[in-house]
Amino acid sequence: MPKRILFLTLYIYSLTGGIEKVCKNFMEAMDSLIQQGKIEDSLTLSLYDQNQHYPKYSSFNGNKIQFLIDTFRKSFSYDVIILSHIHLLPIANLIRWFTPKKKIILFAHGIEVWQPLSLWEKKLLSKIDIWAVSSYTAKKLYDQQGISQQNIHVLSNCLPKDYPFYEEKNNYNLTAKYHIPSDHQILLTVCRLSSAEQYKGYDIVLSALKELVKNHPKLSYLIVGKADETELVRVEKLVIDYDLKQHVVLTGYVSDEEIENLYNQADVFVMPSKGEGFGLVFTEALAHGCRVLAGNADGSSDALLNGELGLLVDPEDVKAVCKGIKTLLSEAILADETSKRKEKVRAYFGFDAYLLKVAHLLDF
Known part of the structure; x- marks a missing residue:
């Protein structure tokens, strides 16, 4: 070495x-x-x-x-x-x-x-x-x-050393901070909103949400991350055009501590990307107990162990995204299954596993 x-x-x-x-x-x-x-x-x-x-x-x-x-x-x-x-x-x-x-x-x-x-x-x-x-x-x-x-x-990318694997939801108040009704189910995306990229899939989720709220009105979608002005205008226009102002919150930049609170409160982390190299946000969401939906056309498949840790769908198929979200929202939350997913995340993408891989690669 x-x-x-x-x-x-x-x-x-x-x-x-x-x-x-x-x-x-x-x-x-x-x-x-x-x-x-x-x-x-x-x-x-x-x-x-x-x-x-x-x-x-x-x-x-x-x-x-x-x-x-x-x-x-x-x-x-x-x-x-x-x-x-x-x-x-x-x-x-x-x-x-x-x-x-x-x-x-x-x-x-x-x-x-x-x-x-x-x-x-x-x-x-x-x-x-x-x-x-x-x-x-x-x-x-x-x-x-x-x-x-x-x-x-x-x-593969890893979670930081001593990353918290939460066992249950905390008492964070989404209603007070983001005016989200307490009885709403929460969809969450965490990413940079860039007009130069536009591959994260939040616009596809918005299109799916337009249909979802017809039968699931108690649904809110948080898009978390810094946006450039051009992309912010485009996304805000989609929200208005789809009549989703009562269901969508664009938070802008928030601290890491705040992101952890949002992971902890979310029911489904959804990011049907088509240009992700890996997608560390998926493993972060899983560590907090979220169910996850991702695209099947990029490195997201690696982060979800080819579907073992979450649902993979065609990131350009609005109907598939809509159906996938509906399926995950309707699933019963089983503590054993959530715990098993977290353990797999720790085993494959925890810091200790990463350290062993780095040491092995350097031992040439």
């Missing part, structure tokens, strides 16, 4: 998305491996986070020149360079130019590696190791980029 690991990333603390969560978990894994005596040392360099420097972590507030200088200088004294994002590949190319045998590993999350790549990017990817967050992303790299399967390893 290598002794010293240099981890390069774009953001960790300045953004709150899935990739940033992956980076935090990986840093935690490095600390655990050091404590276990399996590696000697690790250092994380973050390009865009605000300037902070403390043991094992430095950030550069977007200063690309200083980041490049420090990365290049330190690369000579570390055994392995691990990149959190393909946008850091030019640095790896430079390092390989001077140290051709340097071990380099790239995290492949999803859509960023599915898009067309340049010839030099494909050439370099064929010479380094890739840790794909799902078998779906691994297949995309093989099918679309022509990367050898020998170079690709699946390392």
